[in-house]
Amino acid sequence: MISSEEAVTMHYTQEEILEAWKNFIVRGVSQEDKVHPSVARSWERCRKLGLDPWSTEFPKCDPSLLQKKRTQYAELLSLAAPVMNYLYTLLDCNISICDSDGFVFELITPLKNYPRTLGAYTDEATCGNGAVTIALKEKIPMRTDGYEHYRIISQNHSGVSSPIMIDNALVAVLNGVNPFGSLHDKALAMTITAAKLIEYCLMAGPKPAKPLELRPRIKTMIDDCSSPVLVLEHDGTIYTANHVFASSLAGSDTTGKSLGNYLADKHDLNRLLANNYEQPSEEIEFKTNFTPHKRETFRCRLLRKRQIRLLSGEVHTLLIFKKQGPVSIPHKLSKPHGIDYIGESTAWSKVDSIVQKTAKFPSNVLLLGETGTGKEVVAKAIHQRSGRKGNFVAINCGALPKDLLHSELFGYEEGAFTGARAHGSIGKFEHAHEGTLLLDEIGEMPLDMQVTLLRFLQERTITRINSNKPKKVDVRIIAATNKDMAELVRLGQFRQDLYYRLNVIEINLPPLHERKCDIPLLAEYFISELSRQYNVPSKQIHPAALQILCGYSWPGNVRELKNVIEKALILSEGLEITPDFLPEYILPSQNATSQSIPSTSRIGESEREHIINLLESYNGNIFQTAKALKMSRNTLYRKIEKYNIQLKTSAVKK
Structure with a gap:
């Protein structure tokens, strides 16, 4: 059970929670220090309401009230429906939305045997506690699993809920439910993002939000999925893709490009876009731009597909794949001499x-x-x-x-x-x-x-x-x-x-700023080579760090990129290079896109380090380094002496 808004750090095993539940139900002992505080409070409320933990009753659907509520929330439902379909496809679970009183006025479900609460109130007096009731009461995102539920009938399930708030007022709650043990680890994070996306659409007013405005929010939601995820426009253009697809399969920024560029068989594009393409077992073969020492294709199995119509009228095709593994390397791309240079631009x-x-x-x-x-x-x-x-x-x-x-x-x-x-x-x-x-x-x-x-x-x-x-x-x-x-x-x-x-x-030879789509390939290659050279584990580049690398102008070109990657590889912790380990001067706040050289205004990095980095980038060329620093050669020599910078005699060029 997780509440992201409260930055919960405590962890409880299901065995511990079951023991706490028994102590509370059978012995009546308060369990505030044994389970999450929000769960403990919900148990107390259920007991005060006189709810039977062994009851199996669920409220019945009220069709007339459901119709009335759907009319009342027609605008909210029209905005929420595409987002709910996104979430439903990503999580493959029961997705519902209820109003601030807990009345469920829309439900999308793949579950045949789950108690359906559509057209009914989900209050603690009749349904017991759960993520949705806690979200309604405490106005926080919530996840509940297994024995955290008060009623035994609900203990076979897990749930996530996130409030939809406008001007600090609760408007609705977005929910997801699946059998216990099968709900995605990042389900709460995705539900929170989806709820915030609905909030954004509500605040935009009657005019539907443009697809370009929605893209970063949709990408945030799909980035939490551990499988390759693609969103296609009607013509096969990639609207957005999650970092798993971009890094594992494409190796570059795919946004705005045709999916056909990444398919080994271009006929697969029409099959993926077709309305009747409903064969989840079908395998699709993608081409990678680069993997260390060879170029490959990768097989992916289509897990789920859904066509989603936005309020603006655009139709998105959401595709979720399972990566199957590499196939044999095409002979026409093999290089017996090994890789000599990297580039697909x-x-x-x-x-x-x-x-x-x-x-x-x-x-x-x-x-x-x-x-x-x-x-x-x-x-x-x-x-x-x-x-x-x-x-x-x-x-x-x-x-x-x-x-x-x-x-x-x-x-x-x-x-x-x-x-x-x-x-x-x-x-x-x-x-x-x-x-x-x-x-x-x-x-x-x-x-x-x-x-x-x-x-x-x-x-x-x-x-x-x-x-x-x-x-x-x-x-x-x-x-x-x-x-x-x-x-x-x-x-x-x-x-x-x-x-x-x-x-x-x-x-x-083009400068690096004219071949920016090659930056992810070069970065991956340098990480692979340097990891092998220094005998350290290879690392992935966080999407945010990759975006920074692709946004910088690189006056020192590929050599400067290699220096930055080498430094980040050595200094970074764990198995991922994040923006924290990139030099300050390449960060967006320090890097005006109109400039072709790094700014001399440095935050958090010493002038000495800046001079050393530029000297390395320009291979010891004093003239070019001074030009990049916007100072005379004599001034640069004085600073070199001041900071006791050792020059490689054989490389120094005046």
Whole structure:
């Protein structure tokens, strides 16, 4: 028995309650400290009324009074009926509504043998106590189970009730009843939400509430259901879905999208929408967008379906499924090389299409995109799909001084310079022979090194420092930058001939804010990978936290998202990441959607931590970090010194 409004924390077993009931009925001993106070008070009232706990009588339906009450409450009933049908489908139990005097004027029931109180008063003098009588007396939401009922005939059932209040006045009570042991654990929570939804519709006045206004309240109600739940509009568009469907099956925000996008067999959509589709045993196969290391489909069995007409005229189809488990992975989606990148958005699909078409050709590739968009990940994907048997090698052209960059790329012989290895060293070109070399931050490469690189692209030979022996190497070149290369060419900072050599195939990577539907997939992937890396249990993302992640602009792109997920995974307690463990600066109050960078106004997070986070997001780039903070580089350096922030020398870029 639970009363959410009183924040009840006490718990009683049915054995304890039965013992208390016996002591009260047989011995007449007060049980205020043995059962919930509201139950104890209701027992006292029943005894004072002289109610026989062994009686089996129920009040009879009064048809004329029922008709009169239905006329009296016609407006309330028209508003409550769709909500009651929602609740009935979710709970699969007896749903009723009574007025402030306890008269039941509407009942929806799947129970054949339950005593029907439609058209009668449910007062304690005749029916004994229960969730409905306690809700009427004390004006609180209530749940009663088994032996908490005064009369033996009611002890085979459980009930939930929630008052419908307008201006602090009791208007009606919404109720749900099922055989004891079969009422949903979250039945009270769903009933409370349903009652508040009716209150909202009543306060809206004679004009029916719009479906968009009802959506968040309906979603709150279905989110308490532990099975996948979908609400469809008349054309198959997803009106809303609970978090179980979104996280377990779709992996992304499904609202406003066609259900056909998530069906392995699109013909199932018409079957689900059809009025005559009444085969609860039928299985439906859904596609998932992403599960760690593979893409799958999942089978679901349709448990219940109901078409509900709103007062506004729209028809909703409410579907409740039972997840059956995965089926075999489709061969056409299997990737023998493992996952190389994650994304199902339109913007990312364009990238994937170019990668698929060009990977097996030796042409040079130029990757363009903001910091943190995944340029190296895409470069690795190109290498993995190319079939080249050599190594994938990456070098950051902006992180090394000119002389060191030359030796790193081309290698050197013994005695080339002070401190050189005794037997020399091969360079990145040789190391990537028959493989792929990624030249990251190519826009930072010094002009004289650009000449050397151009010569290599023309001749495909390298000569180590302190050697006069040229050597042929077979290397595919992928260059990457976050710079505007055409502008660098115009300014004379990058050779035009080299630019054209590198830019045979150009791939523009979209920033994360342009592919927000990929955020749930990326977050799930990072949680899976980091959990395995740190040997900790995997965690789910609370829907509220996922909504915050999807609402943030992510100036640091995928790298920033990974940093946020890593921090939340480490700090969060239990098996769920909630908004409490997300950085303050990404919360809606700190994140204006018109901004492309985090606000410098930080609540609850130190300036030092903010600077560290941005430095990590921009891979140590001082210029970009200062720009994000809206301060000069000199000011940023002073703050770095002030807060004793350790910079990674190899990563710092001015």
